[in-house]
Amino acid sequence: xxxxxxxxxxPEVESLLKIEVKDLKLAYSRPGFMTFKSECPVRFNPKxxxxxGLCLGKFKLSELKMDKAWVWKRDDxxxxxxxxxxxxxxxxxxxxxxxxxxxxxxxxxxxxxxYELLPTHFQTPGEVSSILEKDVPxxxxxxxxxxxxxxxxxxxxxxxxxxxxxxxGGASLFLLDQGLKVLGVDPAEMDPEILKNKNFKHLKKPFxxxxxxxxxxxxxxxxxxxxxPPTVVIKEVGRLLSFLNPKGVILTLKLNQPKHLDLLDHTVxxxxxxxxxxxxxxxxxxxxxxxxxxxxxxDLETGPKR
Ligand SMILES: C[S@@+](CC[C@H](N)C(=O)[O-])C[C@H]1O[C@@H](n2cnc3c(N)ncnc32)[C@H](O)[C@@H]1O
Numbered sequence: 001x002x003x004x005x006x007x008x009x010x011p012e013v014e015s016l017l018k019i020e021v022k023d024l025k026l027a028y029s030r031p032g033f034m035t036f037k038s039e040c041p042v043r044f045n046p047k048x049x050x051x052x053g054l055c056l057g058k059f060k061l062s063e064l065k066m067d068k069a070w071v072w073k074r075d076d077x078x079x080x081x082x083x084x085x086x087x088x089x090x091x092x093x094x095x096x097x098x099x100x101x102x103x104x105x106x107x108x109x110x111x112x113x114x115y116e117l118l119p120t121h122f123q124t125p126g127e128v129s130s131i132l133e134k135d136v137p138x139x140x141x142x143x144x145x146x147x148x149x150x151x152x153x154x155x156x157x158x159x160x161x162x163x164x165x166x167x168x169g170g171a172s173l174f175l176l177d178q179g180l181k182v183l184g185v186d187p188a189e190m191d192p193e194i195l196k197n198k199n200f201k202h203l204k205k206p207f208x209x210x211x212x213x214x215x216x217x218x219x220x221x222x223x224x225x226x227x228x229p230p231t232v233v234i235k236e237v238g239r240l241l242s243f244l245n246p247k248g249v250i251l252t253l254k255l256n257q258p259k260h261l262d263l264l265d266h267t268v269x270x271x272x273x274x275x276x277x278x279x280x281x282x283x284x285x286x287x288x289x290x291x292x293x294x295x296x297x298x299d300l301e302t303g304p305k306r
């Protein structure tokens with residue numbers, strides 16, 4: 001009996017996802033929604049998916065009689081039928097519970113999927129961002145805000161962050177708002193408002209020029225959003241880790257070529273070997289052709305919760 005799996009992801013990464021899931025047969029797709037068929041049950045957890053799980057199939061509205069489910073719409077313009085209107089609001093899922101997700105893929109097209117709610121999942125149908133939009137210098141604001149939310153990052157007021165590729169300053173803005181001190185390294189210009197903040201310092205040069213003598217104090221966090229191939233970023237961060245001892249590293253790895261997918265598992269292993277207890281990859285709602293790698297000295301599940 002065939003087994004079906006669903007994927008929700010962002011349009012920029014769909015072709016990469018199809019390469020990643022090449023061993024399964026693509027069964028159905030609409031922009032942002034795909035189903036795959038397998039002849040035997042598999043552990044289906046593609047890295048390039050915002051959300052994935054078991055696909056129970058396509059249903060008529062009259063067949064959707066659940067009293068507990070979340071409802072996701074592929075397009076904001078779709079009007080939810082009355083039967084489904086309050087379902088999400090009245091449904092709460094705990095970590096570890098099986099989420100039933102009704103996916104409204106077209107104005108009158110409903111699919112149902114199931115997945116286990118993990119600590120790194122957002123409490124939103126379809127893993128859409130829970131971060132409110134605001135006037136920020138760049139999209140990187142949302143990337144770090146979403147990583148903070150998903151991983152419950154243990155930022156503490158006064159923590160020093162080395163931010164690689166900091167211009168124009170979306171991520172810096174989020175970090176400064178959390179009470180952190182930021183050393184931003186980027187040859188490009190920072191937003192003037194960020195430069196005014198007394199907790200921000202700009203090193204206007206490439207990160208390859210940083211040496212042990214650059215740092216008077218240890219840094220608590222290393223963040224990178226440098227738009228260079230992941231091989232370069234991973235190598236340079238590895239070099240920095242030979243003399244810095246942060247409690248966490250948060251990298252946005254740009255996956256401009258399919259071969260970059262093959263790097264990811266090996267990179268996770270390397271961070272484990274370097275002593276990081278918790279090393280995870282997550283495709284965040286604000287991501288394009290990229291993925292977040294979060295490495296923490298403390299374990300995520302056992303560490304303190306906010
Ligand atoms: C996606 S943008 C970063 C966005 C930024 N994190 C923010 O919050 O607004 C990528 C940045 O990497 C920077 N970059 C590229 N090569 C670099 C290098 N060798 N060292 C440091 N920064 C670099 C670019 O100048 C660019 O500003």
